[in-house]
Amino acid sequence: MRPEDLARIAQRMRRAMSLREGAGHAKVTVHMGTCGIAAGARRIMSALMRCVDESTVKDILVTTSGCAGLCSREPMMTVEIAGEAPVKYVDLTEDKVKRIFAEHVIQGKIVADCALAIGSEQTL
Amino acid sequence: MKTYRMHLMLCAGTGCVSNGSYRIQAALERELAKHRLQEEVAVVMTGCNGFCAQGPIMTVQPDGIFYQLLTDEDIPHLVEEHFLKGRPVQRLMYTPPAEKAPVPKMSDIGFFQKQRLIALRNRGLIDPEKIEESIGRGGYRAWAKALTSMSREEIVQEIKASGLRGRGGAGFPTGLKWELTAKQPGHEKFIVCNGDEGDPGAFMDRSIVESDPHSVLEGMLIGAKAIGASHGFVYIRQEYPLALERLNLALGQARDYGLLGTNILDTGFDFDISVHRGAGAFVCGEETSLIGSLEGRPPEPRIRPPFPAESGIWGKPTCINNVETWATVPEIIDRGAAWFSQIGTQTSKGTKVFSLVGKVKNTGLVEVPMGITLREMVYDIGGGIQDDRKFKAVQTGGPSGGCIPASLLDLPIDYERLAEAGSIMGSGGMIVLDEDTCMVDLARYFLEFLRDESCGKCTACREGVDAMYQIVTDICAGKGQDTHIPLLEELGQAVRDGSLCALGGTAPNPVLSTLRYFREEYEAHIREHRCPAGVCKALITYRIDPEKCKACLLCNKNCPRGAIAGEKKKPQKIAQEKCVKCGVCRDVCKFEAVTVQ
Numbered sequence: 001m002r003p004e005d006l007a008r009i010a011q012r013m014r015r016a017m018s019l020r021e022g023a024g025h026a027k028v029t030v031h032m033g034t035c036g037i038a039a040g041a042r043r044i045m046s047a048l049m050r051c052v053d054e055s056t057v058k059d060i061l062v063t064t065s066g067c068a069g070l071c072s073r074e075p076m077m078t079v080e081i082a083g084e085a086p087v088k089y090v091d092l093t094e095d096k097v098k099r100i101f102a103e104h105v106i107q108g109k110i111v112a113d114c115a116l117a118i119g120s121e122q123t124l
Numbered sequence: 125m126k127t128y129r130m131h132l133m134l135c136a137g138t139g140c141v142s143n144g145s146y147r148i149q150a151a152l153e154r155e156l157a158k159h160r161l162q163e164e165v166a167v168v169m170t171g172c173n174g175f176c177a178q179g180p181i182m183t184v185q186p187d188g189i190f191y192q193l194l195t196d197e198d199i200p201h202l203v204e205e206h207f208l209k210g211r212p213v214q215r216l217m218y219t220p221p222a223e224k225a226p227v228p229k230m231s232d233i234g235f236f237q238k239q240r241l242i243a244l245r246n247r248g249l250i251d252p253e254k255i256e257e258s259i260g261r262g263g264y265r266a267w268a269k270a271l272t273s274m275s276r277e278e279i280v281q282e283i284k285a286s287g288l289r290g291r292g293g294a295g296f297p298t299g300l301k302w303e304l305t306a307k308q309p310g311h312e313k314f315i316v317c318n319g320d321e322g323d324p325g326a327f328m329d330r331s332i333v334e335s336d337p338h339s340v341l342e343g344m345l346i347g348a349k350a351i352g353a354s355h356g357f358v359y360i361r362q363e364y365p366l367a368l369e370r371l372n373l374a375l376g377q378a379r380d381y382g383l384l385g386t387n388i389l390d391t392g393f394d395f396d397i398s399v400h401r402g403a404g405a406f407v408c409g410e411e412t413s414l415i416g417s418l419e420g421r422p423p424e425p426r427i428r429p430p431f432p433a434e435s436g437i438w439g440k441p442t443c444i445n446n447v448e449t450w451a452t453v454p455e456i457i458d459r460g461a462a463w464f465s466q467i468g469t470q471t472s473k474g475t476k477v478f479s480l481v482g483k484v485k486n487t488g489l490v491e492v493p494m495g496i497t498l499r500e501m502v503y504d505i506g507g508g509i510q511d512d513r514k515f516k517a518v519q520t521g522g523p524s525g526g527c528i529p530a531s532l533l534d535l536p537i538d539y540e541r542l543a544e545a546g547s548i549m550g551s552g553g554m555i556v557l558d559e560d561t562c563m564v565d566l567a568r569y570f571l572e573f574l575r576d577e578s579c580g581k582c583t584a585c586r587e588g589v590d591a592m593y594q595i596v597t598d599i600c601a602g603k604g605q606d607t608h609i610p611l612l613e614e615l616g617q618a619v620r621d622g623s624l625c626a627l628g629g630t631a632p633n634p635v636l637s638t639l640r641y642f643r644e645e646y647e648a649h650i651r652e653h654r655c656p657a658g659v660c661k662a663l664i665t666y667r668i669d670p671e672k673c674k675a676c677l678l679c680n681k682n683c684p685r686g687a688i689a690g691e692k693k694k695p696q697k698i699a700q701e702k703c704v705k706c707g708v709c710r711d712v713c714k715f716e717a718v719t720v721q
Binding site: 001002003006007009010012013014016017019020021024027029030031032033034037042045046049052053058061062063064065066 | 126127128129130131133160163164185186187207208209210211249250256257259260261262264265268271272381382383389390
């Protein structure tokens with residue numbers, strides 16, 4: 001092994017381990033309430049994980065949360081790019097996930113025809 | 125490494141393992157598979173997280189949610205709620221003493237907030253059994269830098285400029301030690317990692333080796349080049365099976381990756397490390413004794429000079445540093461001496477790992493910047509005294525350290541301040557004592573340990589410590605005399621002056637420092653035959669307050685000697701001639717009716 005091989009391993013591992021530091025350029029939340037799971041959120045999650053796995057950009061956090069309150073429009077997910085307002089996507093399919101991942105998560109362009117709204121509810 | 129959306133960082137340090145973390149791991153993997161989450165959520169076994177009192181511990185990343193005191197039964201609910209549905213489980217989070225709401229995030233918990241990790245930089249963040257995870261966190265980067273772009277002199281200069289001092293106890297400047305060894309003539313030189321952690325209650329070295337063995341190996345590799353060493357030894361206690369296993373695993377992986385052995389990183393540099401298991405004598409932590417033990421001789425200290433830097437193992441120049449010191453070296457090379465030396469105080473740079481134990485609410489392993497006050501250690505990190513009793517003193521530096529009283533709570537912790545207060549840094553043991561601790565009894569306990577561990581070579585230490593032990597035992601038994609205090613002080617000085625090594629040199633500390641700050645307790649034992657803390661059995665009596673006794677008969681039923689009698693619905697009484705002063709009656713009484721005088 002040469003010093004440059006060491007740097008290569010470090011870079012590869014850093015990408016896989018980056019989520020342990022809790023910081024990433026994008027965070028995608030799949031809503032996994034009972035309603036979400038019944039509507040197919042597990043398939044959405046699997047599709048999303050495949051996208052992350054195949055992508056060269058690795059500092060993407062994928063997380064789950066409970067029901068977002070709009071059960072009739074599940075499966076849903078929220079995409080947050082660091083420093084920007086979160087966007088909620090509704091009525092998802094695996095194809096829509098691929099598009100949202102490629103266009104919004106990677107390139108930063110909101111996929112308007114799948115989006116419900118920009119921003120979140122007020123919490124205070 | 126596969127991509128997962130969630131990493132469950134489950135502590136597999138010795139403390140959490142003995143509380144069942146491998147059972148938790150099995151339960152997690154079973155439940156994750158049941159929900160078909162095994163491709164999305166990874167379980168990572170890490171080294172010691174430090175918050176040992178709350179084990180088994182698990183941190184969930186990327187959210188940073190901190191779970192504690194886990195049991196197998198908690199796991200099915202936890203997996204379904206949090207890892208499947210994304211709803212963190214409050215019941216399993218940490219609630220600080222005196223607060224009602226749990227704190228979900230690790231970074232918001234007081235115990236962790238004041239810590240700054242250098243030696244323990246990878247604790248809880250990597251699987252110590254996988255070299256690639258260490259490399260992913262910057263492991264061996266400093267070694268590649270030192271090997272390919274720094275001269276031997278530059279490495280030594282960097283360590284000297286950083287102000288790093290030995291973390292094993294004495295605080296000798298590390299860079300100077302390296303320079304002295306590097307300057308010696310000859311091609312055969314040795315470096316040693318001293319992992320003979322002998323202080324009761326200290327476990328920082330074990331924890332470093334368990335949570336990040338590569339940090340120690342990397343430090344040794346850098347030292348090997350700087351010093352020009354031909355071979356390295358890790359001297360580690362036989363009583364540390366998990367540390368030993370992970371160390372051997374790490375050595376094998378480092379060799380496989382070409383980071384250790386021959387032709388390292390394709391540069392032609394050769395260096396290898398072997399492991400020597402110590403049999404656990406306290407004196408082996410002293411460097412000349414350690415050398416004797418490594419050579420196969422009895423561990424006895426010898427006269428210095430010559431120092432090991434001139435004549436160590438088999439008469440060859442030898443540089444011995446402690447585990448924590450070696451683990452700190454790569455960060456200094458990687459980030460520079462200027463970065464390191466801005467942390468800490470004028471004379472003591474960087475951070476120090478302490479094992480915080482005793483009567484504090486949060487016990488565990490903490491790494492803090494030098495100069496932090498005892499008050500911050502006890503109240504902010506330690507969370508205050510258990511059961512809200514009164515703070516009495518902190519015992520630092522292990523058995524040969526000393527006690528620091530409440531009046532010095534604002535003392536900033538560094539090598540010099542602790543020495544001025546009559547104690548030592550030692551390897552970083554910190555035992556917090558409350559008002560129920562008798563200082564004379566405490567001194568007796570440490571003297572007993574040191575009497576057993578004295579190697580017997582120097583008369584002053586062998587006979588002097590024993591004589592001090594006998595006197596203090598007499599004082600505890602109510603047979604103290606007025607002449608005892610000056611005699612103890614005189615003996616203490618003689619032992620200090622007449623011993624070759626630091627064991628004897630510091631053995632009187634427990635007595636001398638308690639005499640300095642708690643003299644009145646000795647006097648109460650000797651003149652009034654009274655133990656103010658209610659500990660020394662010969663000087664106390666248990667009584668039941670008839671006003672407070674509710675005649676529940678709990679003490680009566682629990683007394684192992686049948687010494688408590690009384691009619692039903694009437695206050696109970698203790699027959700003093702039968703009482704063995706075990707204190708069970710006081711422990712079981714719900715009405716605080718049992719008093720000690």
